[in-house]
Amino acid sequence: MKFRITHTTRYVYGAPVSLSPHLIYLRPREHSRQHLRRFDLRISPDPILTRGQDPLDNELWQARFPELTERMEIESQVEVENTESNPFDFVLKSYAIEFPFEYEPVFKFALGPYLAVPFVDTQHALKQWLDEHFTDRPTGTVDLLTAFTRLFFTHFTYVRRDEIGIQSSITTLQKGSGACRDFAVLFIELCRTLGLAARFVSGYLYAPPGEDERTVGAMHAWVEVYLPGAGWRPIDPTSGVWCDDLFIAVAHAAQAETVNPVQGTYYSKTPVDSQMNVNVVIEPLD
Structure with missing residues (x-):
């Protein structure tokens, strides 16, 4: 596109x-x-x-x-x-096909900032949420991420927030709602809690007029997860999908506020x- x-x-x-x-x-x-x-x-x-x-x-x-x-x-x-019309056009390394897996040492070193877990109180709340809501976890890595993305989408309610800043993950868990940047940060911290390297992405999402109020007049935020063999793969928790050619990435970061x-x-x-x-x-x- x-x-x-x-x-x-x-x-x-x-x-x-x-x-x-x-x-x-x-x-x-x-x-x-x-x-x-x-x-x-x-x-x-x-x-x-x-x-x-x-x-x-x-x-x-x-x-x-x-x-x-x-x-x-x-x-x-x-x-x-x-040209990313097929978001599943990738092949994983054999050791990463099933989840959980361990990143190779050379990758784990480079991915350090994207594997960092949040503070103890936040980590406790995230683990508790995962244990309560993500109990039936597929063993295939792609299937697991797909199921997790759909669970996230159905559990949280999108609201447009024009005020400055990003909600803490605990706030988003408690409210059950947030803007795209709030969802991206929470999704990243949940992925890192599961042991998956994840980073924040700022960019643009095209949706035809009248079809998605989330993209009107503003930028969008989503997540990239690092999968061995596939590299950084984009996922949009706000829409509940793997990203295709409607998503235009501008910048990525380990910490959302920096971009x-x-x-x-x-x-x-x-x-x-x-x-x-x-x-x-x-x-x-x-």
């Missing part, structure tokens, strides 16, 4: 403010199944712009603003193609009101 994506973020301040350097994660990833055809980034006021890679090899842009301003706007224009699309703050000697508006439009291309 080919898409055109327009992502606009606007900030308006009640008086001139000084802006900190802003980190920008908006450029989609490129690999054998996802091809970036165009990426244009427009920022106002004009910044001093640099780009590079973060420690996880995500494309990172940094904008510095030398002057005071009452407005800031960041707009990205993207044309991208994803927020726009990161920065503003300073003023006196209190200043601020407003933010974000709009994402995804259009399929022929």
Whole structure:
């Protein structure tokens, strides 16, 4: 699938403010199944712009603003193609076909940050939830992840949350609801509790108008699980599916907050009101 994506973020301040350097994660990833055809980034006021890679090899842009301003706007224009039409087009290593399995030492070392379990109280709550709700576990690794994803989808209720931040996993367990970023973090911590390496993914999900309120005007979040022989395989707990070519990945992280699309703050000697508006439009291309 080919898409055109327009992502606009606007900030308006009640008086001139000084802006900190802003980190920008908006450029989609490129690999054998996802091809970036165009990426244009427009920022106002004009910044001093640099780009590079973060420690996880995500494309990172940094904008510095030398002057005071009452407005800031960041707009990205993207044309991208994803060819991942069959999410099960992979072959596992023989030792990983059945679950549980142990990662090979060379993989386990590299996957360390993605295997880290949460704090003790959270770990206890996660194990308790798994013991209560995920009792009939398939022995096949792919079957187990499929069943787990469907269980997660049917157990939790999606709600759109416009406030900043991510719920703790315990909060999501207690409420039984959350936004896509909340679900991704909880799913990751449940996977790590099971012994599966998992990481957070920020990106875009295309759904036809009127079919999925979860994608209207905003970015999406999902999870990648590392499977020996297959590599990082994307799963969307919010939709209850393995990800296909409707998902456009931008950045990944061991800790979700590190790949927020726009990161920065503003300073003023006196209190200043601020407003933010974000709009994402995804259009399929022929």
